[in-house]
Amino acid sequence: MEDQLILQHNFLYARGHRKTQSSEHYFPDHALGIMLSGESQYFSSEGTFIMKEDTVCLMRRNQLFKKLKKTGLNGEPPSLISLFLDQDILHRYATENEILKPSIYRGKAMIDLTGNIFLKAFFDSLLPYIDHPKKLTAKVAELKTYEAIELLLQTGNALQSFLFDFNEPHKIDLETYMNHHYKYNIPMSSFAQLTGRSLSTFKRDFAKIFVTTPEKWLQQKRLEQAYYLISNKKQRPSDVYLDVGFENLSHFSFAFKKQFGLTATELAAH
Structure with a gap:
């Protein structure tokens, strides 16, 4: 329902x-x-x-x-x-x-x-x-x-x-903010507004700092955190994918295997 x-x-x-x-x-x-x-x-x-x-x-x-x-x-x-x-x-x-x-x-x-x-x-x-x-x-x-x-x-x-108080967010340290908030699965436009930037400025500043696109960086960061939680903290893949910012388990599983060469379930079984 x-x-x-x-x-x-x-x-x-x-x-x-x-x-x-x-x-x-x-x-x-x-x-x-x-x-x-x-x-x-x-x-x-x-x-x-x-x-x-x-x-x-x-x-x-x-x-x-x-x-x-x-x-x-x-x-x-x-x-x-x-x-x-x-x-x-x-x-x-x-x-x-x-x-x-x-x-x-x-x-x-x-x-x-x-x-x-x-x-x-x-x-x-x-x-x-x-x-x-x-x-x-x-x-x-x-x-x-x-x-x-x-x-x-x-x-x-x-x-x-x-x-x-009608003040808008000021342009803040992008690197620090993204490293603290990458787990949040929100539109890129929201990340831009929260860091005090237009979407185009956000993407331009992001590329200067991380030398990649926000989409690629976020997926990489989320997968690395998932790998750590499964291998070191012994958490289940079904409990991890939402916590690190993926929308659904199937997308997470596909991206995880493509990145690490084994499924999250196989890693959890080690």
Whole structure:
């Protein structure tokens, strides 16, 4: 059975059907979400953030993380509602409400807002739209988005800089960043944005540093890490391929044998 995804404007309802699902994500926009059932674990440079039923979380834009979704204690599938706060609507809100340029945000990328009764009521008001998504028109979505911004600002002044810090990522050390984040299976355009570059500049800078293309380097790096985990850490190939950034086992197996002359299963048996 396939996962269910319903996206209306900037609102997303997601419901999984498999017991455990692992994936990588990059959000270019802030996201406010609530876990309706099951559990989601987010792994990032900040550590691990766990969302259980009724957990409300605000996630900062331009974040890269791995996510593991699990069923709940009673076997209910993981499901959540997310609201994405894009830069256009935040710019518009700031202009209409005369919000002066705030200081640069330097706090946590994931903020736990669980227990806020107003945010819980806000998400409760969205539940009917799961079964009737067409009722969530563009106008209603805009009004609900403005409501969410108002509720977030009522939680305290700290979230003003979180929401309205419009600074973009600066051009950062590409070699260090890629060596730390090569396991994330995200589009090349996302790597470019996260390192403060256009896609063409990212590829040009990458070639100067690594003397190869990003695609070739990523596959080589991921295969080398897989070889190490299987031969030295005695991990199973079926557990390794996702962890090092491959999308499916068959592609991983083919690339592994082509690179090392034996299958990952044969290496594991040694």
